[in-house]
Amino acid sequence: MKSESLWYIFINASLINNFVLAYFLGICPFLGVSGKMETATKMGGAVTFVMIISSMCAYGIHSLLIAVNAPFLQLISYIVVIASTVQLVEMFIKKMSPALFRALGIFLPLITTNCAILGLALFQTNKGYGFVESFVYALGAGTGFTFALILMAGLREQLDFAEVPNVVKGTALTLLIAGILSLSFMGFAGLGS
Amino acid sequence: MGNQTKDNKGFLASLKDSPSTDDFIKGLWRENPVFVQVLGMCPTLAVSNTAINAFAMGLATTFVLLMSNMLVSSLRNFIPKQVRIASYILIIASFVTVTDYVIQAISIDLHKSLGAFISLIVVNCVILGRAEAFASKNTVGRSFMDGLGMGLGFTFGLFCLGAVRELLGNGTIFGFPFFPSNFQEWIVMILPAGGFFTLAIWLLVFNALKEKRAKA
Numbered sequence: 001m002k003s004e005s006l007w008y009i010f011i012n013a014s015l016i017n018n019f020v021l022a023y024f025l026g027i028c029p030f031l032g033v034s035g036k037m038e039t040a041t042k043m044g045g046a047v048t049f050v051m052i053i054s055s056m057c058a059y060g061i062h063s064l065l066i067a068v069n070a071p072f073l074q075l076i077s078y079i080v081v082i083a084s085t086v087q088l089v090e091m092f093i094k095k096m097s098p099a100l101f102r103a104l105g106i107f108l109p110l111i112t113t114n115c116a117i118l119g120l121a122l123f124q125t126n127k128g129y130g131f132v133e134s135f136v137y138a139l140g141a142g143t144g145f146t147f148a149l150i151l152m153a154g155l156r157e158q159l160d161f162a163e164v165p166n167v168v169k170g171t172a173l174t175l176l177i178a179g180i181l182s183l184s185f186m187g188f189a190g191l192g193s
Numbered sequence: 194m195g196n197q198t199k200d201n202k203g204f205l206a207s208l209k210d211s212p213s214t215d216d217f218i219k220g221l222w223r224e225n226p227v228f229v230q231v232l233g234m235c236p237t238l239a240v241s242n243t244a245i246n247a248f249a250m251g252l253a254t255t256f257v258l259l260m261s262n263m264l265v266s267s268l269r270n271f272i273p274k275q276v277r278i279a280s281y282i283l284i285i286a287s288f289v290t291v292t293d294y295v296i297q298a299i300s301i302d303l304h305k306s307l308g309a310f311i312s313l314i315v316v317n318c319v320i321l322g323r324a325e326a327f328a329s330k331n332t333v334g335r336s337f338m339d340g341l342g343m344g345l346g347f348t349f350g351l352f353c354l355g356a357v358r359e360l361l362g363n364g365t366i367f368g369f370p371f372f373p374s375n376f377q378e379w380i381v382m383i384l385p386a387g388g389f390f391t392l393a394i395w396l397l398v399f400n401a402l403k404e405k406r407a408k409a
Binding site: 176 | 286388
């Protein structure tokens with residue numbers, strides 16, 4: 001565990017085991033907000049921010065729960081922290097940029113139920129990462145999520161100009177593209193060893 | 194509800210029309226969470242690599258959905274509107290913790306192969322979605338039927354994916370060999386990409402059926 005360098009943790013979380021394309025975490029926003037490049041970029045930013053904050057808090061909570069010997073509270077306390085962070089981000093965006101607030105719409109509060117964030121907190125606990133490692137892991141996961149979202153948005157913007165049969169339109173087509181993206185991300189698998 | 198039962202239709206006809214039966218049926222088919230609403234995609238794709246995993250995950254989700262639907266609907270008059278989402282999530286998280294420990298007690302192997310995805314039931318959009326859209330407005334009985342229907346519909350969807358992926362990717366079904374031994378497995382089907390492809394193809398089939406029916 002200690003032998004993992006910080007750089008490896010970053011590459012691992014962002015490319016090799018990309019949260020969206022290899023772990024299937026955060027599929028809902030991935031399918032929902034990837035229609036436009038601009039929204040996708042900002043959504044990625046917001047998710048990365050929430051990830052970093054909640055990952056830091058999760059580290060603290062985990063140490064605390066170990067200290068008071070109450071590991072069964074882990075899940076509940078993680079989700080509360082994530083929900084409050086999202087609330088904070090939501091208020092911040094509403095104040096700073098009402099236009100972005102409208103563009104993200106329902107998907108902003110839904111960051112709470114983004115599996116990628118809770119998944120990140122659980123994985124870092126399972127892997128026994130320390131404070132710095134957790135930070136790098138969260139940063140990598142956020143970058144990977146944003147990267148996948150942007151790639152998808154780019155492809156879908158091009159697809160708007162293509163003529164596709166009626167049957168394929170909508171979610172089915174998006175999923176097919178996601179499958180091909182996931183295949184190509186498997187090419188990164190050799191990077192770590 | 195139950196106002197139709199006084200009518201002089203037959204018992205079966207009244208059963209068919211009664212809202213609680215409809216609550217049950219709609220989750221199974223018309224508003225199937227996986228194929229129609231496309232909700233709860235993360236666990237759907239991640240643990241559907243074998244039929245048995247998919248089935249177990251479906252049942253665990255059904256249990257949480259059922260319990261949280263019932264508790265949310267029985268507390269619906271006490272939860273203030275402003276903090277309702279947070280309360281729902283807390284209720285769901287408690288039931289998921291229970292499920293997590295129960296699965297651990299029943300089968301360690303299953304717990305290992307499902308991994309973090311049991312805990313991730315908390316953030317399954319289907320459950321929060323039903324709590325918000327249905328259980329917070331309806332009686333306990335109707336919420337129970339709704340939860341049962343949606344849960345079984347979800348299990349059915351997961352199973353459709355898991356069976357196809359295991360069959361093609363591993364050549365087995367429920368762990369038993371299905372094809373002759375010279376069958377070349379499609380490894381890609383058990384990899385993440387296979388999950389996306391399988392779901393896309395199921396959606397295509399459903400879309401095609403819908404188009405055909407619309408034309409006829």
